[in-house]
Amino acid sequence: MDVLNHLVVGFSVAFSLENLLYCFLGVLLGTLVGVLPGVGPLVTIAMLFPITFHLPAVPALIMLAGIYYGAQYGGSTTSILVNLPGETASAVTCIDGYQMARQGRAGPALATAALASFFAGCIGTLLIVLFGPPLGEWALKFGAAEYFSLMLMGLVAAAVMAQGDPVKGLAMVVLGLLIGVAGTDVNSGTSRFTFGIPALSDGVGFTVVAVGLFAVAEIVANLESRTAHEVFTGKVRNLMPTLRDLGDSAWPAVRGTAVGAIFGVLPGTGAALSTFATYMIEKKIARDPARFGRGAIEGVAAPEAANNAAAQTAFIPMLTLGIPASATMAIMLSAMTLHGIEPGPHVMTSNPDLFWGMIASMWIGNLLLVVLNLPLVGMWVRLLRVPYRWLFPSIIMFSCIGNYGVNNNPIDIYLVALVGVVGYVLAKLECEPAPLILGYVLGPLMEEYLRRALLISRGDPTVFFTRPISLAFMTGTFFVLFIMIRPALRARMQ
Amino acid sequence: MESHARLDLSNNRDFIAGLLFALIGVAAVVIARDYPFGTAMWMGPGYFPTVLGGVLTLFGIHLIVRGLRSAEPVRGAWGWRPLGLITLSIVLFAAAVERLGFVPALVAMLMVSALAGRDFRLKEALVLTVVMSAVAVLIFPYALKLPYALFPGVLWTY
Numbered sequence: 001m002d003v004l005n006h007l008v009v010g011f012s013v014a015f016s017l018e019n020l021l022y023c024f025l026g027v028l029l030g031t032l033v034g035v036l037p038g039v040g041p042l043v044t045i046a047m048l049f050p051i052t053f054h055l056p057a058v059p060a061l062i063m064l065a066g067i068y069y070g071a072q073y074g075g076s077t078t079s080i081l082v083n084l085p086g087e088t089a090s091a092v093t094c095i096d097g098y099q100m101a102r103q104g105r106a107g108p109a110l111a112t113a114a115l116a117s118f119f120a121g122c123i124g125t126l127l128i129v130l131f132g133p134p135l136g137e138w139a140l141k142f143g144a145a146e147y148f149s150l151m152l153m154g155l156v157a158a159a160v161m162a163q164g165d166p167v168k169g170l171a172m173v174v175l176g177l178l179i180g181v182a183g184t185d186v187n188s189g190t191s192r193f194t195f196g197i198p199a200l201s202d203g204v205g206f207t208v209v210a211v212g213l214f215a216v217a218e219i220v221a222n223l224e225s226r227t228a229h230e231v232f233t234g235k236v237r238n239l240m241p242t243l244r245d246l247g248d249s250a251w252p253a254v255r256g257t258a259v260g261a262i263f264g265v266l267p268g269t270g271a272a273l274s275t276f277a278t279y280m281i282e283k284k285i286a287r288d289p290a291r292f293g294r295g296a297i298e299g300v301a302a303p304e305a306a307n308n309a310a311a312q313t314a315f316i317p318m319l320t321l322g323i324p325a326s327a328t329m330a331i332m333l334s335a336m337t338l339h340g341i342e343p344g345p346h347v348m349t350s351n352p353d354l355f356w357g358m359i360a361s362m363w364i365g366n367l368l369l370v371v372l373n374l375p376l377v378g379m380w381v382r383l384l385r386v387p388y389r390w391l392f393p394s395i396i397m398f399s400c401i402g403n404y405g406v407n408n409n410p411i412d413i414y415l416v417a418l419v420g421v422v423g424y425v426l427a428k429l430e431c432e433p434a435p436l437i438l439g440y441v442l443g444p445l446m447e448e449y450l451r452r453a454l455l456i457s458r459g460d461p462t463v464f465f466t467r468p469i470s471l472a473f474m475t476g477t478f479f480v481l482f483i484m485i486r487p488a489l490r491a492r493m494q
Numbered sequence: 495m496e497s498h499a500r501l502d503l504s505n506n507r508d509f510i511a512g513l514l515f516a517l518i519g520v521a522a523v524v525i526a527r528d529y530p531f532g533t534a535m536w537m538g539p540g541y542f543p544t545v546l547g548g549v550l551t552l553f554g555i556h557l558i559v560r561g562l563r564s565a566e567p568v569r570g571a572w573g574w575r576p577l578g579l580i581t582l583s584i585v586l587f588a589a590a591v592e593r594l595g596f597v598p599a600l601v602a603m604l605m606v607s608a609l610a611g612r613d614f615r616l617k618e619a620l621v622l623t624v625v626m627s628a629v630a631v632l633i634f635p636y637a638l639k640l641p642y643a644l645f646p647g648v649l650w651t652y
Binding site: 054167168170171174175177178181187188190192193216219220221223224225388389390392393394396398399400404405410411413414416417420421424425426428430431446447450451454458459460461 | 508511530584588
């Protein structure tokens with residue numbers, strides 16, 4: 001009963017008054033900011049991340065995880081009440097959720113979303129408990145070559161499967177890797193790409209990149225577009241779904257959870273793709289597919305479950321292998337690194353408090369979301385009416401102060417402005433920012449593993465193909481690349 | 495087709511993206527020449543950046559070529575005005591926070607960034623500036639006890 005022992009450790013950490021408080025605070029702040037229209041989970045985390053910076057590792061990560069699901073949950077509230085998805089992951093919920101709200105069923109839609117998310121969150125957390133340790137144990141066999149191949153596969157898959165153009169995705173990964181290796185080289189002490197600025201010898205700060213790409217660039221993009229969004233203005237009455245609603249949404253929630261749990265582990269695809277997939281499944285197997293798009297409750301339950309299950313299982317590769325599957329996980333990974341914890345299979349044995357405490361607090365966080373948010377719906381509805389012209393200066397303000405607070409050096413704020421400009425221009429050219437941040441986070445690690453692998457093999461690059469596990473990852477990488485270039489090849493043949 | 499594509503280079507999204515990537519890639523390779531390259535067995539600090547710069551340049555060239563062939567335009571107008579004002583507001587905060595103090599930096603930042611909005615209303619922007627500056631002062635120097643001078647030489651004392 002190893003699992004039970006671990007869970008006891010975890011819950012004893014998570015139930016300490018301090019950690020409960022930070023979990024609560026994280027969930028509350030995350031929802032509060034995430035519910036604001038036009039503010040997606042990534043912006044929320046990027047902006048609130050510096051606040052957790054001054055805390056010790058365990059409460060900081062617990063709070064950050066709380067912010068993450070809070071923001072995700074807030075995003076789905078927005079997509080039901082406003083015809084505006086904060087991010088792609090809740091775009092699908094928008095279709096039927098907003099229709100339900102227009103039909104006066106906003107309450108049941110919100111409650112269904114919350115309950116489906118909670119169910120998926122519980123299953124997702126259970127999956128981490130069950131699959132985390134064996135995966136971590138397997139990963140203990142990895143040497144430098146295996147890690148390098150695994151990271152390469154993760155980055156290539158993330159770039160190719162991200163929305164938009166795969167070549168641009170790959171270029172963004174490489175650009176991210178380059179930004180990641182800027183600063184003092186740990187082996188030789190050489191300052192790289194610092195342009196003579198002493199503050200850059202520690203590299204470009206993580207918060208700088210995250211805030212510049214996901215807060216500044218995104219605000220400019222929002223200000224440039226002129227589309228007005230319809231906001232649900234009625235009162236949310238009668239939260240309780242009917243028994244029929246519950247019956248209708250039970251199986252879709254289960255199926256959504258299954259789909260989301262699988263997609264969550266895959267790099268790059270994550271939450272967004274799983275919501276689309278599960279919506280299509282529900283529509284296909286429904287007795288009356290015409291109801292979809294007109295306020296079908298299954299269209300809310302299934303994607304919300306998928307979304308949340310994916311959000312949970314995305315932690316599995318991050319916590320056990322140290323490989324982030326999404327931009328949010330990249331932020332969590334950097335937070336761990338900043339607190340002196342090297343993510344990977346060793347975390348489970350070297351920091352069991354942190355590992356199991358975080359998992360237990362995920363479950364508590366999911367519970368808090370349901371208990372807290374349903375009664376607070378009235379408040380969230382009022383927040384939705386805050387006009388964007390009040391929001392964006394405030395977001396910029398928190399981003400500036402947060403980044404200044406990390407090193408108390410104004411150079412970091414100038415860099416935020418620079419990253420923001422570059423990020424906006426790249427986004428306009430349809431280069432997705434998520435692959436860049438994954439590359440940025442993995443840059444230094446990849447260089448180190450490459451160096452070690454080549455040192456051990458005496459400079460022989462075939463080492464990546466002669467070790468079986470590494471070979472499997474390399475095969476995966478080439479497979480993904482093959483899928484990418486296949487349409488082009490076919491076009492050329494004809 | 496070819497001449498049409500050339501006319502629109504300034505609005506050709508693949509071409510511009512490719513050019514950007516290629517320029518950054520070449521710059522990275524050139525800068526990394528100052529760092530010892532080493533050998534495959536003993537990778538120097540210049541090894542990885544040079545490889546990355548080279549790969550980035552290749553992706554850039556691929557995108558340039560594709561842009562010249564397909565000439566996909568940039569979708570929607572460029573938001574130069576919000577971009578300029580938002581950037582300016584951040585730069586103002588950075589420049590002012592240590593020279594003029596926390597509060598003047600906040601005021602400049604909030605007012606200038608508010609100008610970037612589609613419908614700027616002076617009264618609202620003033621109220622927002624006052625309220626948000628107060629919130630920031632209460633959270634950061636007061637509650638989190640961060641040692642920022644509110645005005646030159648004026649620290650939060652309590």
